[in-house]
Amino acid sequence: MTDNQVGVGAADTAAPLVSPVPAIELHGVVKEYRVHGELVQAVKGVTLAIAEGEFFSLLGPSGCGKTTTMRMIAGFEDPTRGTVSLHGGDVTGVPADKRDVNMVFQSYALFPHMNVWENVAFGLRRRKTPEAEIKRRVGEMLAIVDLTGRERRRPRELSGGQQQRVALARALVNRPRALLLDEPLGALDLKLRQAMQTELKRIQREVGITFVYVTHDQSEALTMSDRIAVMNNGEVEQLAGPREIYERPATAFVAGFIGTSNLLTGTVDRVDDGCAVLALGDGGRVLVAGSAHAAGDTLQVTVRPEKITISAERPSGRVSAARGTVEDVSYLGTYTSYAVRLPEGTEVTVFQQNAFDSSTTAEPGDSVWLSWQPHHSFAIGS
Amino acid sequence: MKRLTPYLLVLPGGLWLLAFLVVPIIFMASVSTQEGDVVNGFVQTFNVGNYVQAIGDFHTQFLRSAGYGLAGTAIAILLAYPMAYWIAFKGGARKSTYLLLVLLPFFVSFVLRTVSWKFMLADDGILLGPLKAIGLLPEDFHVLQTTAAVIGGLVYNYLAFMVLPIYVALERVDHRLVEAARDLYASRLGTFTKVVLPLSLPGVFAGVLMTFVPMTADYVNAAVLGGPENTMIGNVIQTQYLVGNDYPVGAALSLTLMAATLIGVFAYARALGTENVLAAAAR
Ligand SMILES: Nc1ncnc2c1ncn2[C@@H]1O[C@H](COP(=O)(O)OP(=O)(O)OP(=O)(O)O)[C@@H](O)[C@H]1O
Ligand SMILES: [Mg+2]
Numbered sequence: 062m063t064d065n066q067v068g069v070g071a072a073d074t075a076a077p078l079v080s081p082v083p084a085i086e087l088h089g090v091v092k093e094y095r096v097h098g099e100l101v102q103a104v105k106g107v108t109l110a111i112a113e114g115e116f117f118s119l120l121g122p123s124g125c126g127k128t129t130t131m132r133m134i135a136g137f138e139d140p141t142r143g144t145v146s147l148h149g150g151d152v153t154g155v156p157a158d159k160r161d162v163n164m165v166f167q168s169y170a171l172f173p174h175m176n177v178w179e180n181v182a183f184g185l186r187r188r189k190t191p192e193a194e195i196k197r198r199v200g201e202m203l204a205i206v207d208l209t210g211r212e213r214r215r216p217r218e219l220s221g222g223q224q225q226r227v228a229l230a231r232a233l234v235n236r237p238r239a240l241l242l243d244e245p246l247g248a249l250d251l252k253l254r255q256a257m258q259t260e261l262k263r264i265q266r267e268v269g270i271t272f273v274y275v276t277h278d279q280s281e282a283l284t285m286s287d288r289i290a291v292m293n294n295g296e297v298e299q300l301a302g303p304r305e306i307y308e309r310p311a312t313a314f315v316a317g318f319i320g321t322s323n324l325l326t327g328t329v330d331r332v333d334d335g336c337a338v339l340a341l342g343d344g345g346r347v348l349v350a351g352s353a354h355a356a357g358d359t360l361q362v363t364v365r366p367e368k369i370t371i372s373a374e375r376p377s378g379r380v381s382a383a384r385g386t387v388e389d390v391s392y393l394g395t396y397t398s399y400a401v402r403l404p405e406g407t408e409v410t411v412f413q414q415n416a417f418d419s420s421t422t423a424e425p426g427d428s429v430w431l432s433w434q435p436h437h438s439f440a441i442g443s
Numbered sequence: 444m445k446r447l448t449p450y451l452l453v454l455p456g457g458l459w460l461l462a463f464l465v466v467p468i469i470f471m472a473s474v475s476t477q478e479g480d481v482v483n484g485f486v487q488t489f490n491v492g493n494y495v496q497a498i499g500d501f502h503t504q505f506l507r508s509a510g511y512g513l514a515g516t517a518i519a520i521l522l523a524y525p526m527a528y529w530i531a532f533k534g535g536a537r538k539s540t541y542l543l544l545v546l547l548p549f550f551v552s553f554v555l556r557t558v559s560w561k562f563m564l565a566d567d568g569i570l571l572g573p574l575k576a577i578g579l580l581p582e583d584f585h586v587l588q589t590t591a592a593v594i595g596g597l598v599y600n601y602l603a604f605m606v607l608p609i610y611v612a613l614e615r616v617d618h619r620l621v622e623a624a625r626d627l628y629a630s631r632l633g634t635f636t637k638v639v640l641p642l643s644l645p646g647v648f649a650g651v652l653m654t655f656v657p658m659t660a661d662y663v664n665a666a667v668l669g670g671p672e673n674t675m676i677g678n679v680i681q682t683q684y685l686v687g688n689d690y691p692v693g694a695a696l697s698l699t700l701m702a703a704t705l706i707g708v709f710a711y712a713r714a715l716g717t718e719n720v721l722a723a724a725a726r
Binding site: 135183188 | 622623627630641
């Protein structure tokens with residue numbers, strides 16, 4: 062994953078890694094649980110470094126070990142093996158109250174017997190902050206999360222979104238050096254969720270601290286993060302910026318988990334001008350940029366649905382092209398989705414923007430040509 | 444029909460309470476102002492003198508009962524809280540076994556349990572006998588017939604009523620709140636005093652009601668384990684009814700005890716209402 066290619070923007074490689082000492086560093090972290098006498102590995106050797114001020118996401122399906130990883134950073138769980146470092150210091154085995162990070166729980170975990178103000182002041186009070194300073198900082202924080210005037214409310218007297226903001230304020234008011242958020246928007250409806258995404262991003266920019274964000278929502282991770290670690294089955298499958306994760310998935314899992322992706326398998330026919338050429342049936346071919354492949358290699362190749370163009374005639378020029386039959390057409394508002402069956406049986410999904418008119422380019426049963434640029438398909442590990 | 448459903452649901456229990464609680468109280472209130480004796484019968488004279496006599500002659504026993512009840516309740520809290528805490532947080536898969544153990548004494552009759560205490564604690568019984576024989580305790584040392592024995596018996600007999608409500612309250616404390624408190628720099632002790640304890644106070648509150656009231660009205664423990672100096676108001680009432688056959692004074696005593704307990708409980712609920720306690724704990 063080191064060779065940079067066309068289509069990978071500069072933005073995602075530039076943002077992080079400003080400070081030389083990472084805010085959070087996991088080294089070979091393994092977490093095992095004993096469940097009914099059997100050893101279960103929830104996290105299987107995660108090594109990663111999160112830069113100061115970075116918005117870092119842990120993304121992956123349910124049960125892949127995101128929460129466990131985060132709980133080890135927070136100090137609720139000790140790794141079975143490996144080390145956790147915060148700002149250069151090894152904190153493995155240090156309890157949660159002695160770590161300069163705060164967590165926003167998925168369920169918020171607001172103290173039900175305290176009002177909003179007392180919830181937010183909790184951490185400052187435990188640290189024996191002078192009362193005048195508590196007053197000022199809690200007030201400021203409540204203003205930032207737009208809860209001024211609701212200080213006396215109990216958590217149960219607030220809406221879901223308001224509770225979420227109290228949870229955020231309760232953590233941020235302590236000015237931790239890193240904030241850990243475990244699916245903080247999971248319980249909110251779509252509209253509120255989107256509003257809070259923007260809000261969180263704004264707050265992160267405002268306070269300028271490291272955010273580690275756990276989510277299983279790929280679009281959330283893509284829009285908010287500087288970098289994303291895609292986890293599967295206790296391991297990090299890919300760690301990169303959102304654009305690279307989307308445009309250049311490193312594994313079939315990442316390709317399938319992030320957005321919609323087409324997976325084509327073929328054997329390298331020849332290598333031509335730095336491009337491996339895979340032959341498809343009916344005179345079709347796939348061009349794969351990158352010189353690491355030799356004739357005879359079997360490759361798995363991905364291409365995103367929106368990179369593909371549909372035409373009636375075989376396209377000319379140096380493009381990947383495949384012949385197929387349209388099986389299904391779904392109109393989805395901003396775009397139309399086509400399901401096209403290739404001669405070897407693979408189904409390919411194609412998105413076409415409904416930019417100018419909503420008339421469809423093809424009907425079910427039509428025989429069509431699909432084409433895309435060489436730099437839009439990548440060979441991936443499995 | 445729909446609107447009647449809630450009323451239908453309370454009907455059986457309501458009738459039960461009416462028949463066996465409200466009616467006897469009214470009956471007792473009526474007896475408490477009558478005059479006469481068992482042989483010639485009692486007549487209603489609306490004589491409040493019975494109350495004057497009840498309080499005048501037996502205020503010592505009233506105060507002693509309240510004192511024993513308070514002491515017993517306090518000791519029960521101290522014993523029950525750690526127990527309930529341990530079962531709720533460290534009990535693991537065996538929680539229900541431990542709870543059953545707490546309840547186990549209830550499978551034996553209340554009086555039998557207390558009498559077995561009497562055997563165990565007798566001046567030359569299985570506990571004190573050997574200790575005296577080897578000279579660890581002086582010959583005239585005794586446990587029975589002391590305030591300590593009565594309060595000890597009260598605590599023993601009502602402990603489960605304190606453990607269970609506290610356990611239920613602790614069991615309901617969301618573990619994530621504990622983690623949140625630790626995350627927000629609270630020490631283990633701070634987490635307990637600021638989060639776990641306040642959230643379990645409703646259980647303590649219920650436990651106090653469930654133990655203080657029956658402890659104060661108890662007569663078995665004082666009769667079996669105590670001496671003449673330990674007579675509680677329950678014993679006085681029993682004697683008035685069953686030995687002295689003075690039903691009016693007995694009824695007056697009972698109603699006075701009930702009124703005093705109710706007033707005490709209301710005052711307690713007002714002063715220490717859950718909201719107030721929680722507000723204080725929030726700081
Ligand atoms: N305390 C525990 N005891 C035993 N197994 C556990 C424990 N905590 C987590 N696991 C297991 O470890 C794996 C990872 O769990 P984890 O909670 O980290 O997943 P996750 O990625 O946060 O999932 P989700 O998106 O559903 O929250 C799961 O298979 C889970 O069953
Ligand atoms: Mg989780």
